[in-house]
Amino acid sequence: MRSRTPVLLAAVLLLGLASAKTSRNLAEPGPSPQVSGGTASHIQTVFLIVMAKHNWSSIKGNTNAPYINGTLLPIASHAESYYNRLRIHPDLPNYVYLEAGRSLGIVTNDPPSINHQNVTSHLVRRLADAGISWKAYEESISGDVCPLTDSLPYVVAHNPFVYFDDMTGSLDPNSDDCIAHIRPFTELALDLQQGTVARYNFIVPNRCNDMATSCDGRNQIRKGDTWLSQNVPVILNSAAYQSGGALFITWDQAEIGDGPIGMIVLSPFARGNGYQNSTYYHHGAMLRTVEEIFGLIPPLTQDIAHDADLSKMFAVFP
Numbered sequence: 001m002r003s004r005t006p007v008l009l010a011a012v013l014l015l016g017l018a019s020a021k022t023s024r025n026l027a028e029p030g031p032s033p034q035v036s037g038g039t040a041s042h043i044q045t046v047f048l049i050v051m052a053k054h055n056w057s058s059i060k061g062n063t064n065a066p067y068i069n070g071t072l073l074p075i076a077s078h079a080e081s082y083y084n085r086l087r088i089h090p091d092l093p094n095y096v097y098l099e100a101g102r103s104l105g106i107v108t109n110d111p112p113s114i115n116h117q118n119v120t121s122h123l124v125r126r127l128a129d130a131g132i133s134w135k136a137y138e139e140s141i142s143g144d145v146c147p148l149t150d151s152l153p154y155v156v157a158h159n160p161f162v163y164f165d166d167m168t169g170s171l172d173p174n175s176d177d178c179i180a181h182i183r184p185f186t187e188l189a190l191d192l193q194q195g196t197v198a199r200y201n202f203i204v205p206n207r208c209n210d211m212a213t214s215c216d217g218r219n220q221i222r223k224g225d226t227w228l229s230q231n232v233p234v235i236l237n238s239a240a241y242q243s244g245g246a247l248f249i250t251w252d253q254a255e256i257g258d259g260p261i262g263m264i265v266l267s268p269f270a271r272g273n274g275y276q277n278s279t280y281y282h283h284g285a286m287l288r289t290v291e292e293i294f295g296l297i298p299p300l301t302q303d304i305a306h307d308a309d310l311s312k313m314f315a316v317f318p
Contacts (some may be wrong), residue, residue, distance in 0.1 A: 040295065040318075041292075041293050041294070041295065041318040042244060042269050042316050042317075042318060043244055043245070043246045043267065043269060043293045043317070043318050044199065044240075044243070044244035044245070045197065045198075045199050045200075045201070045240045045241065045244060045245040045246070046199065046200050046201065046245070046246050046248070046290055046293060046294075047201045047203060047235055047241070047245065047246070047247040047248070048098075048200075048201065048202050048203060048247075048248045048249075048250070048286070048290075049203045049204075049205075049228070049232075049247070049248070049249045049250075050095070050098070050158070050202070050203070050204050050210075050250060050251070050252055051205065051210050051211050051224055051228075051249065051250070051251045051252070051262070052091065052158070052207075052210040052211050052212035052224075052251060052252050052253075053091070053210075053211065053212045053251065053252065053253055053254070053255050054211055054221065054251050054254070054255055054261065054262070055254045055255055055256055055257075055259060055260065055261060056080070056082070056251075056259065056260040056261055056262045057260070058221065058255070059221065059251075059262050060073075060262070062221055064219050064221040064222040064225065065221050065222070065224075065225040066225065067225045067226070067228055067229035067232075068225055068228065068262075068264070071229070072228075072232070072249075072264055072266070073264070073274060074273070074274050075266065075272050075273065075274075076264050076265055076266045076270065076272055076274075076275075077264075077265040077266075077270045077271045077272055077275040077276070077313035077314070078262070078263060078264045078265065078275075078276050078313075079260070079262075079263040079276070079277060079278075079279065079281055079310075079313070080260060080276050080277065080278045081259075081260050081277075081278045081279060081280050081281065082250065082259065082260055082261055082262065082263035082281040082282065082285070083254070083258045083259035083260055083261060083280070083281070083282045084251075084252065084253040084254055084258050084259055084261060084282060084283060085097050085103070085258075085282050085283050085284065086258055086282070087258065088103050088253070088258075089253055090108070090109050090157075090253070091109055091155075091157045091158060091252050091253060092106055092108065092109045092110075092115065092157040092158075092160070092163075093106045093107065094252045094253045094283060095157065095158060095159070095160040095252060096117075096160045096163060097283045097284070097287075098123075098160065098283050098286060098287055099122050099123050099124065099160040099161065099164075099287075100117075100119070100121065100122040100123070100160075100300065100301075101123075101284060101287050101299070101300040101301040101303060101304040102301055102303070104117050104119065106163075109157040111148065111149050111150070111156050111157075112148050112156065112162050112163050112168065112171055113148070113149075113171060115163055116163055116164070116165055116168070116170075116171060117163055117164055117165065118165045118170075119164065119165075119166075120164075120166050121300060122164055122300070123200075123287065123290065123291070123296075123300065124161060124167070124181070124200070125164070125166060125167075126291075126296050126300070127199075127200055127294060127296070130294070130295075130296065132199050132200065132294050133198035133199050133200070134181060134198050134199065134200040134201070134202070135181055135182070135183055135191075135197075135198040135200075135201055135202070136159065136161055136181060136182045136183070136201075136202040136203075136204070137183055137184070137185040137187065137188045137201065137202070137203045137204070138154060138158070138159050138182060138183070138184070138185060138204050138206075139153075139154065139184070139185035139186075139204065139205050139206035139209065140152075140153050140154040140184075140185075140206040141154050141182070141183075141184050141185075142184065143179070143183055143184045143187070144179070145173045145174065145179065146162060146168050146169075146172065146173050146174065146175045146178035146179055146182065147159060147162060147182065148162055148168065148171060148173055152207060153206035153207040153208045153209075153215060154206055154207070155206070155207050158204045158207075158210070158252070159182065159204065161178070161181070161182060161202075162178065162182065167181070185203065185204075185205070185206075188201070188203065188231075188234070188235075189234050192234060192235065192238040192239075192240060193238075195239060195240070197238070197240045199294070200290065200294070205224065205227055208223070209223060209224055209227040210224060210227075211223070211224035211225075211251070228249070232247070232249075232266075235247055236266065241267075241268075242268065244268070244269075245267060245268070246265065246266070246267035246269065246270070246293070246314075247265070247266045247267065248263065248264070248265055248286060248289075248310075249262065249263070249264040249265075249266075250262060250263045250264075250283075250286065258282075259282075263281065263285075263286070263310070265310060265313040265314070267314065269314050269315060269316040269317065270313055270314050270315065271312075271313060271314060271315050272315075275313070277312055277313075279308055279312060280308070281307075281308055281310065282307070284303060284304050284307035285307050285308055285309055285310050286310065287299075287300065287304055288304045288305075288307050288308075288309045289309045289310040289311070289318075291304070292309055292311075292317075292318050293318045
């Protein structure tokens with residue numbers, strides 16, 4: 001009988017070549033994003049709360065932030081060197097960076113009528129195209145129209161999604177897509193209770209609760225900390241969080257310079273227990289982390305591709 005060894009060897013070599021070619025193809029981003037839908041991720045639901053305009057040095061250890069310092073930090077992971085993107089100010093370009101991985105040339109807080117962008121390369125569009133649900137919960141909006149202008153204490157510059165024409169039907173206040181995805185913050189608790197919360201949730205307090213100002217003369221850090229103490233437990237006690245959630249709390253920008261600003265991470269998969277590191281991060285790290293959790297490849301921009309993610313904050317990632 002003729003030996004089968006040469007045939008088997010040839011088959012093994014061919015399989016090896018095919019495997020190597022497949023590995024190269026996966027490692028080399030193609031012209032259009034590939035999407036896995038995040039099915040391999042332990043983390044299934046992301047919550048991102050964005051506070052406003054404070055350096056981390058004014059929050060950590062501050063007696064006006066007892067919930068952050070006394071309750072969250074001992075159980076969370078947090079970053080000591082997380083910054084807003086270099087020299088990106090005021091508020092709006094930082095929110096846009098969290099959504100698009102670039103500030104798109106925006107340098108003011110002007111409304112969408114002035115700063116709107118006709119681009120489709122941004123996070124929630126990629127999520128929607130991949131069949132991954134998302135919502136933005138903005139405090140103090142009605143939910144009846146697409147919120148394209150300030151209606152204090154709602155500030156439109158803290159709502160990056162309405163600056164993208166594909167989200168608003170080119171500035172249509174009656175855009176069904178916008179109204180369906182950008183909802184009043186009061187609906188979050190009900191969605192959590194009913195188990196209908198989206199997989200990516202962008203959460204913004206109104207101007208009186210985000211630490212930028214208190215609106216009533218009270219200490220703004222104390223008021224924002226109180227808001228967190230009332231609303232973060234609603235997320236932490238939900239099935240969506242406990243069965244595979246991750247909550248990130250950050251600030252849009254520093255009050256002085258570029259930071260550091262806060263980044264607090266809570267999750268059943270986080271290192272927690274007061275873990276901290278001094279790795280350099282900026283808002284690109286947050287965006288890249290969300291992309292990795294949901295299996296969105298390649299990253300939105302080359303800058304994001306070279307940024308550190310927040311995986312060190314986790315014991316298991318993604």
